[in-house]
Amino acid sequence: MNAAVQAWLVSQLGPKTDLVDLNARYMRLGTARATAIEVIRERLAALRAQPSTINVSSVVGVSYVENIKAYERLLASLVAGDDPAPDDPTDPCDDGDNTLGLVYLVERPRR
Secondary structure: OOHHHHHHHHHHHOOOOOHHHHHHHHHHHOOHHHHHHHHHHHHHHHHHHOOOEEEEOOOEEEEOHHHHHHHHHHHHHHHHOOOOOOOOOOOOOOOOOOOOOOOOOOOOOOO
8 A cells, every 4th residue: 555545545534544454454455445444344243233322311411313324324435436546547538638529510411
């Protein structure tokens, strides 16, 4: 894993992410996007395994519902490829030029 991939993973997963674990996952999975998706799915599963809301009357109330929603949005964004990873394959059809081609309309001969 190079520095650009590591920086992208840390920006997606947070600065307290274990870099040794990230490196091992990256070596196993082969891409930064797959690594980030696996980590986010693991974190989301851990949150879903716990109660999402805890209330003690007149003392304290804790809710993890917004955290779950945030992880779901991040996961959807990663799966859709919204934020390109440094090691994402390039599209062979994309020449980097965002121009449109020309289409000529020709009249069909009448019968």
